[in-house]
Amino acid sequence: MAHYDLIISNGTVATADQVRQCDIAVKDGLIAALGTDLGSADRTIDATGKIVVPGGIDSHVHISQPSGDGIVMADDFESGTLSAVCGGTTTILPFALQQKGQSLRDVVKAYHALADGKCHADVSFHLIVSDPTPQVLGQDLPALVADGYTSFKVFMTYEGLKLNDREILETMDVARETGALVMVHCENEDAIRFLIDRHVARGDVEPRHHASTRPAIAEREATHRAISLAEIIETPVVIVHVSNRQAMDEIARARSRGRPVVGETCPQYLVLTADDLDKTNWEGAKFVCSPPPRDTDSQIACWEGIEGGVFDLFSSDHCPFRYDDEAGKLNARGRTDFRWIPNGIPGVETRLPILFSEGVSKGRISLERFVALGSTNHAKTYGLYPQKGQIAEGSDADLVIWDPELERPISQERLHHGADYTPYEGLMIKGWPVEVILRGTQVVAGGEPTGAAPGGRHLARGKSALVTEQERRA
Ligand code: DUC
Ligand code: ZN
Ligand code: ZN
Helix, strand or coil, X not given: CCEEXXXXXXXXXXXXXXXXXXXXXXXXXXXXXXXXXXXXXXXXXXXXXXXEEECEEEEEXXXXXXXXXXXXXXXXXXXXXXXXXXXXXXXXXXXXXXXXXXXXXXXXXXXXXXXXXXXXXXXXXEEECCCCCHHHHHHHHHHHHHCCCCEEXXXXXXXXXXXXXXXXXXXXXXXXXXXXXXXXXXXXXXXHHHHHHHHHHHXXXXXXXXXXXXXXXXXXXXHHHHHHHHHHHCCCEXXXXXXXXXXXXHHHHHHHCCCCEEEEECCHHHHCCHHHXXXXXXXXXXXXXXXXXXXXXXXXXXXXXXXXCCEEEECCCECCCCCCCCCCCCCCCCCCCHHHCCCCECCCCCHHHHHHHHHHHCCCCCHHHHHHHHHHHHHHHCCCCCCXXXXXXXXXXXXXXXXXXXXXXXXXXXXXXXXXXXCCCCCEEEEEEEEEEECCEEEEECXXXXXXXXXXXXXXXXXXXXXXXXXXXC
């Protein structure tokens, strides 16, 4: 009889394809066998009444990014990844952000220096290209893609980050040549600038005006443009953090024409609205992120996209700042004017509980769809499948055991991120992750960290399934 390091027995095992009763054996950090009567093990976890899924993958996370004068992100790689695993996510894809004038290779080295040896989850960097010089396009990007950094994000908004259409085309062209995948933040910067100037002239500078200066139409227009630019280059594209029906319609239309366009949405577009930015005593600042949460029809639309397939990816866009802090939301200027409130909200730990509770427990989505949206599709989209995102022999033993009956509200007190608040405070959750295993090592037990040393690794990635599919067809 075989002997293993660990057997998880009697659980309901859910993947993106099927739900079945079976045991899982783990050896040397990998899944070694599935079935019944597998043999003996050093340790057994009895998962009776529980659901076992592949470790969550959050492919949209910001950690330790520079964010403006005196502003500091609330998470470093240690706290951010601890928070991730406590929420059932064993792999995160954060960004290595190039600022104008920086060498992209130096940027990647600098992020590695911040992350290596500190992470409780596995990590793999996307690149953010803000300065597509000939050196970056001709040398750095191709070399980095060959080294396994196979995705990059470009912005259509934010001074200092935004690329113009020509620059986006040039960057997409490098992606096509090298087999990388481009992610686009779609908001029309000129429209937003125009609206901000008008608001400021009227003295409309409260947190809620962050939302009214970044309307859905500015997102829709940019989404249409990003998809069109990708079509000119004939390259796949990911439209990240989609917040509303109009932008979704652009994605659906492109897909109906056979275009390889992937849509991503986030918890804030399901359970928050622009009204949250209107909370009194400047508490609306806690919800300032871009694109902003919209209205209840947008929430309904995003659920339709989750249920119906416009969205393949459900990510957190974790971008944490402390609230009551000079280096956070309530910095000296941010206390009086929305333009200086740092953009972003924490969510890496609450992403999957919200999807499980609002999706699976409330009967909106199947367990298989939960796994696809929270894990498997991220692995396929970003070149990690089947090492990640799957429960099969030979895959990494990243396993999360969920208690589908455990009911308690989200509360800041119980979270492990570096922020001093959660935008989801009080949201009742039915179904929480209780045991989390990263490559065979238990990192969370009974819902709390085990105190295991940071064992996360950086992952070099292969090509996106979208890219290989496109290459196959060409
Ligand atoms: N875009 C992101 O992707 N994250 C946080 C802020 C932003 O604008
Ligand atoms: Zn963005
Ligand atoms: Zn983001």
